[in-house]
Amino acid sequence: MTPKPLDPAEQALIARINDGLMIETVADMTPGYKKALLTQLTVQGDTELMSAPAYYLAARDAPTINSRIAVTAIVHDELGHANIAYRIMEDLGADKRQLVYGRQPHEFKHPYGFDQPLENWAEMVVANGFFDRAGITLLSDVHQNTSYGPLKRALVKVDREEVLHLRHGESWMKRLAKAGGEARDALQRTVDWMFPMTLEWFGLPDDLKRHSGQLAYRLKGLTNDQLRQTWMAATVPLCEGIGVEVPAHFDEATDAYVIDFPFPCQYDPNAKRWLFDEPLTWDQVFDRWKARGPMNERYVEMIQGTFGSVVAN
Template sequence: GRQPHEFKHPYGFDQPLENWAEMVVANGFFDRAGITLLGDVHQHTSYGPLKRALVKVDREEVLHLRHGESWMKRLAKAGGEAKDALQRAVDWMFPMTLEWFGLPDDLKRHSGQLDYRLKGKTNDQLRQVWMSATVPLCEGIGIDVPAHFDEAQQEYAIDCPFPCQYDPEAKRWLFDEPLTWEQVFERWKARGPMNERYVEMVQGAFGSSFAN
């Protein structure tokens, strides 16, 4: 079978979730990103087997999303340490999810996914779709995010250097250390701190199911 470092999945999945606030923000942000990406594929792909398979995936993602967003609202309403923990989780997960959508359109050189109808929207368009749901959610519950709606441009603007360096041990973005996208890809290839453990857990569970 494949080694842990050979699996390709978003960098966010390689980060440890160490408390309930991080778990629900992961549901609220990461699953929203999954729905945004896969929903676009389902709507536009010309490949029938993929379109049919995504119906079930979308249902599962929606359940996770509802769970995450409802708990984000509850933690924000509780105030105090619960809301502070929620804000800390959002602080590192919001920029991380922005990265999921990949290269900005002005840097992307290949359009094969669009040309062959594997997807319908560009990376920046998908990033806008995600922000159009996530930014109002956070603003509505009193949680700060580094993005806002630009009335003049009629689109969401990112209010922090993007992309930039990330400290996985501290779970902190180093906004004074901007990166190129080539450096981001190198970070992704190196994987995150929990990559091997999480993949081995999945492989172990998969192997056990066959053993039984």
């Protein structure tokens, strides 16, 4: 994990950031800083953007009007958050139109989780509980630690709204668990595929992680493993509390959560099933991510509108 040698301008900026410097304009940035920031914002914007079609296709079949309102509000929030990320990028010189409408499906940088179809209400609400929890885990770390002023201010709104999504997801998970029968079975089936997928979301473990610059430039504060632990610390007790099984447990001795399956491992997206007997290397995981999941093209088409209108563009 030794950082590659940086040029003096980059090192000077890192030193000043460590002294508490907040960056406000492009003029304050080095090329390295700007590049790392743009990469982070792309992932952030793309993740929020791609959650919208995934959630919407589930939302349009919401069981009641109240739940329809709640998930419509969630889709609305996510698109607003995506717009915030891209607007900030536009002020850094990126082309927002191109980012949303000009890229090919595989060029988006969102997590593999948002390439999957959400096929029933249980999948919708567990996604709120798990995926949005992952999102807020990552973003609240950015919010607390980022050295980029405009992003820090913008994330106040984002953090607040994501909390609502979690509450929506978790309260529905409790209801489904309590309801028993088919609703509860669907909940467990969903947790079975979404739990490992969210663990994977946080990326390479720290002992394999190449230096990214995001920590050095204080664009985030916690490492991948720390973030994964934070997510499990919220999610594992939630599931245990409602009697839903998850392949992870708390280990008193090490005071940490332990994953109870070969991590990472292979996933069959058609059966929505993890193959615990087929462990993978992280390079193989990256290949799976790059090949994208079953809904990637459809979701991007929905956003870009290639299925409709003569008049739209």
